[in-house]
Amino acid sequence: MNNIISYLYLLTTVVLFLYGLHFYVLVFLYKRNYKRIKYTNSNNIPYVTVQLPIYNEANVVERLITASVNLKYPKDKLEIQVLDDSTDETRDIAKELCERFSKKGYNIKYIRRENRQGYKAGALKYGLDRAEGEFIAIFDSDFIPNPDFLEKTLPFLISDAKVALVQTRWDFYNRDYSLLTRIQATALDGHFIVEQKARSDSDLWFNFNGTAGIWRKEAIIDAGNWETDTLTEDLDLSYRAQIKGWKNIYLAQLGNESELPITMNAYKSQQFRWAKGAFQCLRKLLPKIVKAKAPLKSKLEALVHLINYSAYIFLFINFLLMFPLSYFANLYNYNPWDIVPIYFSVLFFVVGILGPLTYFYISQKKRGLKSLYIIVNLIGLIILNFGLTITIIKAFFEVYFLNKKSEFVRTPKYSGNTKKIYKTSKFLIQSIIEIIIGLWAIYVAYYTLIGGMKHLPGISFFAFIYSIGFLWVGLTSLKEELGKISIKKVEFNIQKNSIN
Numbered sequence: 173m174n175n176i177i178s179y180l181y182l183l184t185t186v187v188l189f190l191y192g193l194h195f196y197v198l199v200f201l202y203k204r205n206y207k208r209i210k211y212t213n214s215n216n217i218p219y220v221t222v223q224l225p226i227y228n229e230a231n232v233v234e235r236l237i238t239a240s241v242n243l244k245y246p247k248d249k250l251e252i253q254v255l256d257d258s259t260d261e262t263r264d265i266a267k268e269l270c271e272r273f274s275k276k277g278y279n280i281k282y283i284r285r286e287n288r289q290g291y292k293a294g295a296l297k298y299g300l301d302r303a304e305g306e307f308i309a310i311f312d313s314d315f316i317p318n319p320d321f322l323e324k325t326l327p328f329l330i331s332d333a334k335v336a337l338v339q340t341r342w343d344f345y346n347r348d349y350s351l352l353t354r355i356q357a358t359a360l361d362g363h364f365i366v367e368q369k370a371r372s373d374s375d376l377w378f379n380f381n382g383t384a385g386i387w388r389k390e391a392i393i394d395a396g397n398w399e400t401d402t403l404t405e406d407l408d409l410s411y412r413a414q415i416k417g418w419k420n421i422y423l424a425q426l427g428n429e430s431e432l433p434i435t436m437n438a439y440k441s442q443q444f445r446w447a448k449g450a451f452q453c454l455r456k457l458l459p460k461i462v463k464a465k466a467p468l469k470s471k472l473e474a475l476v477h478l479i480n481y482s483a484y485i486f487l488f489i490n491f492l493l494m495f496p497l498s499y500f501a502n503l504y505n506y507n508p509w510d511i512v513p514i515y516f517s518v519l520f521f522v523v524g525i526l527g528p529l530t531y532f533y534i535s536q537k538k539r540g541l542k543s544l545y546i547i548v549n550l551i552g553l554i555i556l557n558f559g560l561t562i563t564i565i566k567a568f569f570e571v572y573f574l575n576k577k578s579e580f581v582r583t584p585k586y587s588g589n590t591k592k593i594y595k596t597s598k599f600l601i602q603s604i605i606e607i608i609i610g611l612w613a614i615y616v617a618y619y620t621l622i623g624g625m626k627h628l629p630g631i632s633f634f635a636f637i638y639s640i641g642f643l644w645v646g647l648t649s650l651k652e653e654l655g656k657i658s659i660k661k662v663e664f665n666i667q668k669n670s671i672n
Contacts, residue, residue, distance in 0.1 A: 177496050184490040185517040185524070191483040192524030194476055202370040202534070209328075209423060216330050220386075221251045221305030221323060225295045227288070227488050229313040230262045232431070232585045236270045236313050241278055243589040245322045251304045252280040255295040257288045279304075290400035291580030292382075297398040298505040305389065312383035314431040314585040316345070324426050325386045334392030337410060339368065340384045343427040352439065353432045355556050358532055358549040360432075365424065365535035372422035377414045377466075378475040382406035391418045398542035402456065403580060404449025411474060415464045431585050436648040437599050440563050442583045447481040448567035453573065454478040484557075484564035490521075491561075491613070491638050492629055498620040518630050525554070558641030562606055600650045606646030613639030 222240050226233055240252050252273075256266050263284075270282035287300055300308065307329055311317050318324075318340070325338040341364045347357040364381075371378035380387075382404070392398070395413035402408045410420060433439040454475075461474050527548055536546040570576040613635055621632035 177493055177500060180560035181490065181493045181497050182517045182520075184486045184493065185520040187486045188483060189520035189524035190479075190492065191271055191486075195527035198367050198370045199527075199531050199534060201374045201376075202284050202366045205370065205373040206340060207373055208425060209421070209564045214434075217246060217249050217487070218306045218326065218330065219249050219251070219304055220245065220307045220309060220326070220388075221253060221299075222309045222311065222317075223253045223255055223296060223299050224313070225255045225257075226266065226313045226580050227257045227260060227292075227298075228260045228262050229258070229585060230265060233262050233266050234269060234311050235316060236311065237266065237273070237280075239316045239319075240311065243317055243322055244319050244486045247277055247279070250279060250322075251427065252278065253299045253303065254280065254282050255299045256282060256284050257291075257295055271593055276442060276626055289327050292582075293398040293400045293405035296405070297400075298394060300389070300398065302646050303389065306393065307386055308389050309386040311428075314583070315383055316385075316429040318426060318428045319382075321426065321428065322386070325423060328421050328423070330386055332419070334414045334417070334419050335421055336388050336395070337420045338386050338423055339378075339380055339420065340423045341365070341368075341425070341427040342381065342384060343429045344432050345429045346431055346434065349434055350368065351552055352436065352556075353434060354549050355552040356432045356439065358536060358546075358553050361539060362528075362532045364480075365538050366531055369424045371473060372420065372424075375470070376433050377411065377470045377477075378420055378422060379477070380406040380410035380420070380508040384430070388418075391416075394418070401528055402452035403578060404453060407453050408456065411453065411461070414470070415460050415466070416502040417465075417474075434586060435584075435652055436645060437652045438584050439578060440560070440599060440645070440649065441581050443560055443639070444563050444567050445578075445581060447484075447564045448571055448578060450478055450481050451571040452566055481564050481567070484561050485568060487558070488561045488565060491558075491616075491635070494620060494635050495616045498616075498631065515649075521634070522630075529554075555637060555641045555644060558638050559610075559643075559645030560608065561642075562609070566602070598653070600653045603646045603649035603653060606642045607650065610639050610642030610646055613642055624645070 222243070224236055224240060226236070229236070237252075237254060243250065254266050254270055256263060258266070267282050269460075270280050273280045281302075283299060283302070285295065288294070290297065296310065307326065309317075309322065309325075314666060319339065325340065328338050329335050341380070344357045344360070346351070346353055368378055368381075370376075391413050392409065395409055395416050395418065398405055399408060414420060432457060433442055458475070458480070461471050464471060531547055532550055532553065536541075570578065617632045617635035619637060620635055
């Protein structure tokens with residue numbers, strides 16, 4: 173039994189090492205193929221539809237609509253669709269704004285459905301059926317469209333009829349709101365500064381991020397239109413389009429400000445939706461990706477991307493094996509040479525974790541941030557990711573074992589002038605489980621330090637990191653569940669960041 177556990181532990185760390193290795197690959201591609209995409213001028217001014225899907229967004233809807241109206245583009249070539257599924261005062265705010273701007277000569281339409289069927293994907297499809305534009309730009313409610321967005325993205329769609337999508341970068345005006353938002357920004361910077369650019373510049377498939385992108389209407393329809401059978405309709409559609417032979421372009425130098433979740437439960441809800449949607453897309457699209465007439469490198473990168481969240485499962489198994497590993501080592505009085513696989517496990521774990529750390533560090537330096545600031549946020553990112561394990565595993569089980577459908581729970585937004593506090597998913601039971609696991613992790617850290625793993629204190633160190641992650645996430649969530657939520661009133665300083 174002891175040897176079986178040792179080799180299982182080794183297996184999980186090897187798998188985690190392979191996940192870490194992929195980050196090295198992304199960094200290599202980013203450095204090797206880095207190129208700044210040049211804008212091309214075009215005299216062609218096509219008709220464009222801007223879709224704004226909203227649901228109960230009283231805090232940010234006025235800002236979103238106003239910014240969309242202020243896009244630099246001829247009025248007679250621009251249609252704005254406010255796709256409102258709201259059930260609260262957002263309806264009155266949005267409708268009044270549409271009427272006001274319509275009187276000023278803007279082609280802005282307030283559109284409501286009879287029900288919220290299909291959630292965001294359903295709203296986008298409903299609007300697409302009525303859209304006048306040849307190209308469809310999409311912005312979520314927490315975004316502030318860059319005034320230059322259409323001028324900078326359209327030339328790529330106009331000049332190449334095979335381009336389906338131009339995706340732009342996310343920036344975050346509330347990055348420094350709290351430690352939680354700084355960590356989130358660090359994670360997303362890695363995706364938007366390194367990962368998406370590495371894929372795009374290397375002609376690999378990459379995904380639409382659901383907002384701050386513009387589609388060719390023809391490509392959406394050719395790919396099968398918006399479908400409502402996953403929680404990540406953006407991921408689903410972008411891969412279906414690329415399977416059909418369409419191309420995507422990522423424009424890293426054009427940023428659009430957005431808001432990060434400011435509560436732990438809102439963040440967990442968002443991560444659950446993203447993880448479950450990715451697992452759903454993997455199950456749905458795997459056969460199509462394998463059979464697609466596309467370069468092998470594109471298909472492999474797509475599959476690696478879709479299984480990314482599975483790393484959390486191996487991370488948790490790795491944690492669960494720590495105690496029995498130490499127990500049997502203590503029981504049978506191991507010496508270090510009796511458990512050679514464990515040394516390899518630690519080596520694989522450490523080398524593997526350096527991959528994502530390098531990836532995130534590069535993105536933060538590209539932002540021009542100071543090293544100490546970056547290091548603190550990277551430590552926080554590791555701890556937070558450990559604490560999110562139960563959230564991701566829950567998403568995995570709901571897809572592959574329970575076949576459970578979930579409501580699309582949107583992430584509450586607050587802006588700097590909060591009118592209303594929105595509640596998110598309930599995490600009471602999950603929070604208690606996370607706290608219990610965190611307490612158990614403290615005991616595991618203690619036992620592995622003084623027990624069977626006394627020759628390998630690194631095991632104890634990682635168990636301690638797990639404990640901090642679970643307790644931070646669990647206790648913070650529990651506090652929010654009990655109503656201890658305070659939204660700081662902050663006037664966010666919105667700056668247009670440029671990533672060169």
